[in-house]
Amino acid sequence: xxxxxxxxxxxxxxxxxxxxxxxxxxxxxxxxxxxxxxVLLLFFWKSAMTKIGGDxxxxxxxxxxxxxxYIQILPTVFEAAGYDSSGIAFFPYGLIxxxxxxxxxxxxxxxxxxxxxxxxxxxxxxFIIVMTYVDINGHGVDAATIxxxxxxxxxxxxxxxxxxxxxxxxxxxxxxPGVVSLDWLFGRMxxxxxxYY
Numbered sequence: 087x088x089x090x091x092x093x094x095x096x097x098x099x100x101x102x103x104x105x106x107x108x109x110x111x112x113x114x115x116x117x118x119x120x121x122x123x124x125v126l127l128l129f130f131w132k133s134a135m136t137k138i139g140g141d142x143x144x145x146x147x148x149x150x151x152x153x154x155x156y157i158q159i160l161p162t163v164f165e166a167a168g169y170d171s172s173g174i175a176f177f178p179y180g181l182i183x184x185x186x187x188x189x190x191x192x193x194x195x196x197x198x199x200x201x202x203x204x205x206x207x208x209x210x211x212x213f214i215i216v217m218t219y220v221d222i223n224g225h226g227v228d229a230a231t232i233x234x235x236x237x238x239x240x241x242x243x244x245x246x247x248x249x250x251x252x253x254x255x256x257x258x259x260x261x262x263p264g265v266v267s268l269d270w271l272f273g274r275m276x277x278x279x280x281x282y283y
Contacts, residue, residue, distance in 0.1 A: 115200070115264030118257035123198045126251060133158070134190035137183075151183045159186045161224040189213055197258065200267025207259040211252050218248055 137155035138147035156164040156171045160179055167173040174180060193213060196206035221227050221244065233242020240246050263269050 112264040112266055114261050115203070115258050116266045118254055118261075119198055119200060119203070119263060119267070122194070122254055125254075127194050127198055130190050130194045134187055137187040137190070148188075149184070151180070151187050155183045155187050159183045159220065161220070186213075186216075197255070200258075200263035200269050201272075203258045203263035203267060203269050207255045207257075211255050211259065214248055214251055214255075218244055 135143065137151055137158060139152050139154075151171075153164070153169070153171050156174065156179075160174075160183060163174060163179050164171065171180075189209065190213070193206045193209045196202050197210060222232060227244065231243050233239060233245035235245050235249065237245070
């Protein structure tokens with residue numbers, strides 16, 4: 087009996103050790119970034135487009151966010167200003183809205199192409215945490231939408247979905263983007279360059 091158990095332990099260790107060696111350094115980072123691209127990239131970009139005018143946007147709106155940006159990012163400030171963004175001071179509120187809008191375009195793109203991946207992934211985690219805080223406290227979403235961890239209901243939009251988003255972004259934050267990335271390519275070019283100097 088002990089020999090049989092030993093055989094299965096060795097087989098298990100050999101199979102999963104081989105899988106780990108074959109996938110080490112490229113699969114986890116790439117899979118996380120491709121999953122992020124397929125599930126969340128367009129979600130964030132469409133949200134960002136509503137902040138710069140949607141289909142009617144202009145380059146000016148990249149520097150002067152629309153009312154939609156204020157509604158989404160700083161709803162209580164926008165309400166206090168009588169729903170008139172011209173009455174809101176640029177510093178700090180306009181700057182917060184502007185940087186939040188840019189972050190929604192730039193950070194997801196950096197994660198997907200694998201450039202400054204660890205910083206961009208960490209930035210997206212912070213963005214999701216802030217977005218969640220604004221949704222709960224600024225937009226007053228209901229308890230069913232918020233949900234709760236360990237509630238047995240995997241359909242709540244905030245507690246469940248966003249926890250999975252954050253976990254997905256933890257992979258490139260902690261493990262890096264893998265070899266199929268601009269980080270790896272530029273790092274390789276830099277290392278070659280350093281060899282010659």
